[in-house]
Amino acid sequence: MRPMSFGIKSFAISCLIVTILGVQAYIGFTRIRGTTWPFVSYPMYAWAKQEGERLEDYSVTAVFADGTELPDYERVIDTPFWILRENFVLPIARQELDADAAREAARVFCGQTAESPVRLELIDTGVSVGRHGAVYGEPQTVGTVDLACR
Amino acid sequence: MNFWTRYWFDPRPVLDIAIVRIVCCVTTLYFCVAFLHYHAEILDRALLDDTLYRPFLLFRLVHLPFGWGYSGSGGADGLGTWAFRPSGDFVLLAYSVFIVSGVMAAIGLLTRTSLLVFAASYFYVESYIFAYGDFHHPSAAMVIMLGLLALSPAGQVLSVDNVLRARRGAAIDLHADAPFAGWAIRLMQWFFALMYLSAFYSKLHFGGLDWMNGYTLQYYLIQDGLRWGSGLAVWVAQFHWLILLGQIGVMVFQGTFFLEVLFPRLRWIYIPIGLCLHISIYILLHAPFFTWIALYSIFIPWRDVADYFGHRSGRISQAGEL
Structure with missing residues (x-):
């Protein structure tokens, strides 16, 4: 099968790909919390804890x-x-x-x-x-x- | 440009994206309807005071024709004068649409439209549930994946649509390749790599290398174990060195997961480890990342796997005939 030529559809999807990955990369590394959901950062369980530290319980x-x-x-x-x-x-x-x-x-x-x-x-x-x-x-x-x- | 076009748009197996569609739709429906009981969650939130309603940016954009702010903000931040909060009944209606379109998308009936409605209604319901000062991570990637599936030929095979096409003599073969059948899967693979890199970066940023001191994961095991009644987590938390090694393993896994996307053969190492990681997180911490487990289906070359087992069973039956 021949490879695809780069048409309008490919261009539109390429823009979508760049946008989605760009937005996720920006938000993922700038620690914006939640407000931009579903594009979010992932700091789950990210804070270091020490011996003797009290739980937030x-x-x-x-x-x-x-x-x-x-x-x-x-x-x-x-x-x-x-x-x-x-x-x-x-x-x-x-x-x-x-x-x-x-x-x-x-x-x-x-x-x-x-x-x-x-x-x-x-x-x-x-x-x-x-x-x-x-x-x-x-x-x-x-x-x-x-x-x-x- | 040639490399870009080949990488994203060369014809890929339609079976791969069809299986991803089914796995994602079924898991999302199960997760929301049977596991998290969203019907009850919506009713609970509908009873909450207006002062707790703080929707995300995109959710407020959806309601823009009706209002931009949120009830009870009092205008202190300039958003309270033109406020809108959807009623519980309306969100329940959206939830009904979510279920119906999810079933249709899973069986592949009017696939593209039903996937689009499914993704949109999932976004709407989830955004409402998260509009009260609290949100969770597992569903974000799934919302995006469902939207991408709607833009892909995800219903070409393993679908009612294809059965109807077969009646007209135009069925698509299960082993066919199609243009635009691969980009959504590749995009989500990179999205996954970015999610794990974000988690890796967050640990380095907030905890530094000291994050891997053993006590960190012991702390979270005890906290979530006590909170959710997981005696196993509290029990495991006594093994300091084992947990410290586990923390190093998590950092290495999250920080290098992108290699799996660059070198797909590594999937046979990374995917089993990732599955074990998320399943153990659920068993120990009761954090249900089922949607991520389902999304791991994007890393499996389903047609190649089917061909491999097809050939094996063919050889076995041939040997039996001899």
Whole structure:
């Protein structure tokens, strides 16, 4: 079979090839995160960790008006894990939100149970990495958000 | 120009791209419908507060006739005054289109059109699911692959379209070559090389050579093991030296994967290693890169493999007759 001649179709596809590979190469090496999906960089598990480093492993304890507490509240409600983590858990744990912004973010917890909590406590589970695997330490409260559900 | 034309556009087996089409469509449908339960995911997101809605650039472009900003942005960044957020019902309608067109594309009925609709609806549904401050990597390459398949002769064989052509006496032979049957596969092979290079570069950038210290992967094994209830990951995390060697292996694999595209014979080394890597990531870390596993089909010369086994079975049956 004869090789293809370079026609309009070949030219159009060539432009597409160059564009797709060019965009992916640019984004892949400039670490633009997500905004240009489906062209993204791939920094999965890319941050180095050291012996003794605590895991970013948190749970949420809900405190109700009568003082009762419900641990692992994030498992009770319907909001998907990653949305909670990106919008609420990590920004509060990393102290990237001020009190107003944290209260706003915490609204995702409102109305998800028969009675809404009045306060949320973010608990660091206290697990760290050791040479021989997981090291279990004492859990710590790393953030508290008063919740004003309407 | 000759080399470029030969490399991308010389006639290639139509069987190869047809098998890639079937593998990609079936895997994508299974992944979204049966594994990730996108119906429920869409319903969950439809209930979320407007303040959490932060769509990506391309998703906002899709809605441009209706609005550019997003609800709840309050105009603080200048985007909130002309906002649009699709309703859950509308996204469910798009999801229905996604399923129907995916089935049609898999069986090869109106292949080009159904692939185009499948790719577009997959992009739409996935973009909606990722519009709430969180996104994941596995589907990005598949969205692009499905779009490229729609521009390729992916339905020439192993398709209902070809059965209908056969009734008119114009069927395409399973062993045929066709112009433009190879460029999409080659393009995605290079795209894969760039994805792995991006992962390699990210590790060097964020972690440096210290990334390969053993503790890094132990950390992620423990974290994801506890998060997703993988006792196996937590157990494996106790073997420091084994994990350190594994980390070196990952860096070498990701940093040199492009060699497989340059020298296709290396595929018989890289593809089994890559498959083992992604399957073990799923077993240990519960990170489902099924779409990448399916996309590995672009590295298999399916017609050559079929011919090889065809000849072997022919020789065996001839020997039996003797």
